[in-house]
Amino acid sequence: MRARYWSVLGFVGLALAACSNATAPDSLTDEALLKGSDVTATVVDLGEGVFQVDYAFAEPQTAMIFARSTADYRIGAWTPLDAGAHIEEVAGFDSLLFDAPVDHAAFRVEARFVRPDGDYSPFVAFSDGGIVVYTGQFELLPEQGRDRIAALGGQIDRWDGEQPVLGVRVRSTRPIIADGRSGLHETVAVSRGEGSFIYIGEGELTEGDSFVGIIDPALPAWIRDSFDSDLAAVFARYEALWGFELEQRASLMFAFGGYDVAGFSNKGGVIGSSVVLDSSGEALREETPQVRRFLRWFFAHEAAHLFQNAAGVELANTVDSWIHEGAANAMANAALAELTDDPHADLVRVYQAAITDCTAALADGNLASAAERGRFQAYYDCGSLIALMTAAAVPDRSLYAFWTGMQARALEQSRDLDAAFYLETMEDYGAAPEVIAAIDALVSSRLSDPANALGNALERAGLSPVYDEAGALTDMDFPT
Ligand SMILES: [Zn+2]
Structure with missing residues (x-):
């Protein structure tokens, strides 16, 4: 799937009103911004957590699946308002099916406050009735029909095509806050693969x-x-x-x-x-x-994600999310350890837990396929250990320097952050081939003895792990 997980365009008037003087060019009106969209969703707040969603398609469509929250909450919450339109789960995908090709479709949508693994929550409720609407939930991918959807076997990565550009218009009689601008009653966002957060309410x-x-x-x-x-x-x-x-x-x-x-x-x-x-x-x-x-x-x-995002490089897809989630965990672990009386001991305790959890997660498959096995936490646990190995294996022993270097390289070479690019960058930085091979094995091989493989990888990276008789970590030479 050539879906993108990073916004290509932001809000109209990206100005964070409270802290920036930047304004949108006059020519970039909301309607002009929506014009280039393949799919436009007009989302109208009806109050009480109910919305009407009107889709307009540039090309007539017979079947579509959702690019995000693929089967998390819509069945029973979305009701078609047109005869001949249906919403059904087909082989793990919430699917829009039409009796004949259509260029628009309307739905009544009840917000459901689910928290999908490895994805943004579609709606987030505030205690005073305010609600955050995540626009990425409306992203659609065209398919030929029910059989073709079923043939994807529930794997979004198997969908082949160019993801349509989605324009979302959100309207409410209540105030809307989008990207720091308040007091709106309508806002427009355009995205392909990521979306944005829009707040509706009195906050x-x-x-x-x-x-x-x-x-x-x-x-x-x-x-x-x-x-x-x-x-x-x-x-x-x-x-x-x-x-x-x-x-x-x-x-x-x-x-x-x-x-x-x-x-x-x-x-x-x-x-x-x-x-x-x-x-x-x-x-x-x-x-x-x-x-x-x-x-x-x-x-x-x-x-840590805010700093990762600053370079403007798209973060990795789910299968490679150990790259950014692991680094964010490692950075957070180090920040928290600094607040304790004994930072070193704190890190030993935290990484002992990561070793235990990562070992368990790799017992039935590699890290790349962890999401497929429902083991999203592995991207964080194993990822934090890979982040340590990476930092220890590069000359200045700094995860932060590695990241800024990797992102500069990605921009220069127009490359995506994925496992191959990550390992190539390590090589570029002079990391030893056996460390790169060890990380590659954790990511892409089914290991017969994950505990041993992980221990060896930590050792080879130069982290010098020390264990007690029970096999628990007692010391490690932590990088920055
Ligand atoms: Zn994260």
Whole structure:
């Protein structure tokens, strides 16, 4: 599938009103921006979490599948408004099927607040009735018919074609905030493969040192009071290590889902400089060191993506998401360790857990196919270990320098971030061939003894792991 996972065009008037004077050229009106779209979705907020979605297709269509949230929530939530239009799950895809070719189709859509693995949440609820709409959920891929959809076997990567450019127009009688601009009632976004986050509701734009955005009024006070300074500290660290500052503050939408869930639950999504955070859970009532630590870690992980995105290089597809998720984990782990009394011991503990979890995840297949096996967490756990190996194997032992170098190289050579390009870049940086081969094996081979392969890879990369009699990690020579 030649789908793109990075936005090709942003909002009309990319200006973050609160922190930038940039304005859109007058000629770039909303309608002009939508003109080049192959598929246009007009999403009208009907209130109470209900929307009407009107699709217009440049070419008549008989069958379509969704590029994101492929089968997560639509059956039972989307109702066709035209005779001859159907929505059904076909072999793992929510599919739009039409009795005859059509150039438009309308649906009544109830927001469902699912949190798909490895993808953005289609809708995020705020406690005061506000809602974030993720526009990427409306992206469609044309197919010839039901049989062809079934032949994909539920694997989006098997879809062959050029992904249509999607234009999304969102309308509401309530205020809309899109990319830091508030007080709108209509906004337009164009994307092919990624989409953007649009907030609808009465929430007001607030400004922190490190962000501008919407903070759920029900978010526990201790989180509201601490997270701007937590984020600012993370940004200061990243600026020093990455060697640059972000051009604009993060545009943040922070939703709170209440205390009903046992424990706590967090999901974050980052597109460009926009961040959506969604926290809930009974454990968030009180500030405890464990919960505070986890939230800081969560902010640090998401903030790492903001720095990864700054170069304008598309992040890798799901099968290679260990590249960015692993690096974001490694960066967050290091940032959090710095806040403890004994950073080295903290890292040993964190990476012991990663070794255990990664070993288990590789027991039934390689890292690239982890998503297919429902083991998304492997991209984070194994990915963080690969990030360490990478940093240790390159001359200056810096993951940050490796990343900035890799991105510059990707831009120069017009290459995508994938496993092949990553390993080539390591080679370019002078990493030893046996380290590259060891990482390649974790990513693409079915290993007979994952624990042993992982241990050897850590050793070869120069991380000098030391274990106790029980096989638990007691020391490692951590890179930056
Ligand atoms: Zn992430």
